[in-house]
Amino acid sequence: MDQFMPLWEVFIRTRNGLAHRHVGSLHAADAEMALQAARDVYTRRGEGVSIWVVPSAAITASDPAETEMMFEPTGSKIYRHPTFYKIPDEVGHM
């Protein structure tokens, strides 16, 4: 079997003013070839104005088994939202 080709994650900025967004992944030997392949595969119809390629191995992801521990605590912290605070109508928009 072949030697493994490194995996890259591709992020594209669809137009200026927007953030780069994950669109998919691909295999390439190095960053330059990954960028070239990303252009060929993911921007064939004017999908973007900027590309990032990131080695997949460089991404550290949260563990789904710990989803509750990670994200549940914010559920009860409703005082972090503006609607938690009562302001009389007379004050107007705030």
Place this chain on the structure above:
Amino acid sequence: MYTQALNVVTEKLGDSEAEQRFLERIDAEERIEPNDWMPEAYRRLLIRQISQHAHSEVVGMLPEGNWITRAPSLRRKAALLAKVQDEGGHGLYLYAAAETLGISREEMVEQLLSGRAKYSSIFNYPTLTWADIGAIGWLVDGAAIMNQIPLCRCSYGPYARAMIRICREESFHQRQGYEIMLTLARGTPEQKAMAQDALNRWWWPVLMMFGPPDHASQHSEASMRWKVKRFSNDTLRQKFIDATVPQAQFLGLTIPDPELRFNAETGHWETGPIDWEEFHRVLAGYGPCNKERLAARRKAHEEGAWVREAALAYAAKQKQRITQQAA
């Protein structure tokens, strides 16, 4: 299309409680993501289906690639090139989706080249004339769209997202094919005959693309339960027939089925019997082009080996240089 960093062994969780939770998520129309717990059978079914789908895209480049150099005009040539390039891209999206389930692309390619993996039976038929390029776009891509639109809502997130991208690109394929057919059907008597001949040869194999009839489909039940598949083979086939017969009539071409009739009661077109023996024969490797297709894939893979090796060697050397400079 996600990093596989967290794809750890999940079998130890395979108790009924985890399975129950999984089914509840499926019922609630939640998407399953790569690192979520899933039954091993679900993982296997997806790897099998997505990799076959990817292989089909890649092998599907061959029958059409056959006509790129002989396209009748620059406009047709540019469109065909773009379409074949799309198919290569679709193969990549799908391989990437399958990889999130813990199989490497190298492994999948090896399964295809060794003949162990299957791909769509349709690509084992030859493209004898230019009209076949029209028929493939109109019928083969038309059938593929019918199959793929419900897959955009498949329970497995990466597969569903790949399908959304693919479907968006696929509609150009079908329209360019129909346009070719329309041009031929309105051309000289010879051109019209060529279009009719292509329809004659592709019609039945295209109906077989939807897979065996419901009563004989062994993977359907689990696939429906897990919401990988949303409609049965026969349902999708019928939808395709109902959509395509009027399109053929508009072209002034005849569907090669003397038993074809419209059932006014059900509102559906009914066809004569499909030759399932032919389907099984082609799938088992005895279609007109099975050997040729695999030989072409193997040749491309072997002849491209030096490019992959050189690219990796260059990357390793560059990395070494940077480390040396830093030291």
